[in-house]
Amino acid sequence: MTKILFSDKLDKCVERWKSAGLTVMGPVQRANIKTYAAVEHASEFDFGLILTDRSIKDLFFPQTEPMLRYTIKKDAINTDECLPPREQRIIFGARACDASGMAIDDPLFGWDYKDEYWFQRRNESVIVTIACTNADEFCMCTSLKMAPDSTKGSDVLLRPLENSKGWQVEELTERGREAFKTIADLLQEGSDTAAPVAAVAEKFDLDACVAWLQNPENFDSKFWKEISMRCIGCASCTYLCPTCHCFDIQDEGDTYSGIRRKNWDSCSFALFTLHTSGHNPRSTQSARWRQRIMHKFNYFPSKFNANSCSGCGRCSRECPVDMGITETLQEISKLSQ
């Protein structure tokens, strides 16, 4: 017997969580975009989506957010620190690749400086992941040694029932157990079997790729230019990526008052490493693409012991010129044979 949450009880759960003061969020389709957003009713969720276009990162690390407001007067400078509004949230229906992406970024945001914006939201959120029973051709969690039902980064894992009537419930963390206590009487014990998770083929040999990237001789390989010739240098891949975390700090306003903001930034932009002198250490698009790959599969793991990629496949799915991590690592796999 396992704990079961039947779909027809979900609307009650949403209400229960709301009255407990939680904002309830999850996958929806709105204004022609698939994204995670707050809902009022369970009927707004779209669990049929393989994956949202936008990643769950938006909820922890938004594209722009205020850090402080300032005013400058003749004899005084005033600053007001802005932290995100306090908000307890439950994100219902995340995907394993998105949830694990957040866990991948935790050490980064807590490394030499604790990023309060990130951790406040992390600590105030419960992530309820639904294991995938469908995948598309771009999904590649298994190539990253994860799976459609990985638990990394999730507080609760739900497994869809074979009869599509609900989910088996696995509470994974204290925070998850706490949130599900609120709905304990809406759960049932049952013997309904879970549907098999999606079959996601392995697309490349990760270990071989990492070894190739770690070999300093390959830094100047002509491979980088060939593979990235068609890259147009947008930030579609980095901004949709759950684990890409670069940001820029910008002041908006004038000499007397304004606001300091934390905005997404991307290593694919030519401006990203442009020095004041005019020199750019990554002066070509191929150097920028190499950086993205090296960062994810060489530098990041050497520091934090995990690849900075959860295999969601968005970079390949959405690239305007049909590039992406998958193709690059497939080609590297071939080179290292």
Add this chain to the structure above:
Amino acid sequence: MSIEEQYRKRAMELLSGGAVKMVIGYGRGSNAERRRPVFISSPEEVNRLVLDEACIANLSGYLVNEGLLSDEKRVAVFLRPEGIRAINILAAESQLDAEQIVIFGFDVSGNEVKALKGIHVEEFEDVIGAIKEHAPEMGNEELLEKIEQMNPQERFAFWKEEFAKCIKCYACRQACPMCYCRRCIVDSNQPQWVNTSSHSLGNFEWNIVRAFHLSGRCVECGNCDRACPVNIPLRLINHRMAQEVLKSFDHFAGMSKTQEPVLASFKKDDSETFIL
């Protein structure tokens, strides 16, 4: 012989004879529906070229990649009529020398791909003239009509919702052959003309600045809205501006390589309805 075979053969001849140093075309993508840009510089590789109804991206933007044309050698490129118009504009705006561009022209209607006769950009003026008279359907006429029927408040609300989705990834700019500025206005920070943040004001500023800069220059290839990862129907804005420019100045972007840019030239009889 299919057009694909004809063009492969032509690419082979041009590359082996040294008449062009590179052919920019389409190759197979990561699945059956996708095509991706390929850059062919040796005759042995011409079989990678694909030409079918899935070849829709406008490839002309690659021609202005830094350094590509600076050795004065020729480059061949697969182009639909919109791409050919883009070459005219790039030439008229002194971004490239049209002599260096060898065109593999084609057009797609339904499932049919037909070759367009000609090699140099001047040879396609009839094709472009015909589009000016008879614009092909873009497939978004319904939405266009709906927006046309809205009052200004409704229209503002529509675009506000759309622009709220923008994440300032600049894929629209990077995909657009007309967005070739080495330093875009939004990347200039001394002074900072446009907010870099992706909040409502910043998103409005960005999309409106871009719409103005594309007025009379957009060729309606659709690269921008296909590239936009959050599905903003960007082409509609540029399409509306193109209609406006056509009506006010009888200017159809990309008619010829000597056409004067509409916003950088004037005629004594230009209408002055907008001058208060």
